[in-house]
Amino acid sequence: MIKVLAPGLFTTVQDTGRFGYRNKGVPVSGAMDSFSAVLANRLLNNDDGAALLEITMTGPELEFTAPTHIVITGARIRPAINQTLIPNNRVIRIHPSDVLSFGKPERGIRAYMAIKGGFGTPVVLKSRSLYFPVTAYDHLKKGQELGHEAFEGTVDELIEIKVNNDFLFGSSIPVYPGPEYDMLNAEEKEMLGRGFSVSTLNNRMAYQLEEQLPPNDYGIITSGTLPGTVQLTPSGRLIVLMKDCQTTGGYPRILQLSEQGICALAQKKYGDRIVFTMC
Structure with a gap:
């Protein structure tokens, strides 16, 4: 005991x-x-x-x-x-x-x-x-x-x-293109490689990132999500779902973290810098 x-x-x-x-x-x-x-x-x-x-x-x-x-x-x-x-x-x-x-x-x-x-x-x-x-x-x-x-x-x-x-403590976060990755234009795809900072809103459910993409009117029918799914909100905010995340969502799923990427992000705190690295 x-x-x-x-x-x-x-x-x-x-x-x-x-x-x-x-x-x-x-x-x-x-x-x-x-x-x-x-x-x-x-x-x-x-x-x-x-x-x-x-x-x-x-x-x-x-x-x-x-x-x-x-x-x-x-x-x-x-x-x-x-x-x-x-x-x-x-x-x-x-x-x-x-x-x-x-x-x-x-x-x-x-x-x-x-x-x-x-x-x-x-x-x-x-x-x-x-x-x-x-x-x-x-x-x-x-x-x-x-x-x-x-x-x-x-x-x-x-x-x-x-x-x-x-790899757990470096800035690189390996990712794959998500189902809605090709909704993004060339500029938005380029912005994904610039790096982001972890916001104060981070826990076992999701990590939100400080820097944003431009506002958009992208939308999808509510679809399945997984731990490691990166969602793009209409405001341009990026939300990375983690192990306690919901099972469905209505925001475009633009990236998907590898299991290694989930592990590395799990070791990050507010203010830490990350860079998405396409697998």
Whole structure:
């Protein structure tokens, strides 16, 4: 069992996502940075889809009551066990009464904490990913307890690896042309390559960008959307849908982020610059 002493800014349980229910309007959800989430589970010999914690900006404070092993991946947010800093991408042995805490973000904004065997939180529509109102709550609360299986053995895994995850923290966001890309004129297509800044309006549902294209009268019949779909509003605003996004929309879908692009954007905060790079 893990006791949540402090929940952090927005700490949530995620897995690879909730599939098969988009026709009922249920978002996919799942880890925003799937690269880092899968890496954390693989370092522990967990299934890729084992439930883990997604930690955003300000990390939680967690007290362990049973022995286990953990791994932290993704953003560097100065994780520490009993106030002693621990590295990312390394299997860490945990003893009862150990306390995990975090400091200020140094690189990126989303870290992932996997635990041996994964978290045993409730399964709702074939997934443990938190998304209110599909689940009873959407992020951890102070005083909450998280279940997991105690593990006193050893992890038959590399103790430490050197991970090339620089793509997560660079400005390049790989994209493909969206279904309505050719609605754009030559000038608008050229503007897409100039770079954009992340606005204050960014979360698990969508990222809005500061710079805009010219106002337009483009329109489409409401159509399907996916995580990574870039929508163009009549005002010229660009909205990049993320893992908790709606399943349909009426704005032109001018670009589609690759999975790598979604992971990289998930590590960006307000003011960070991005450049769409056509695949």
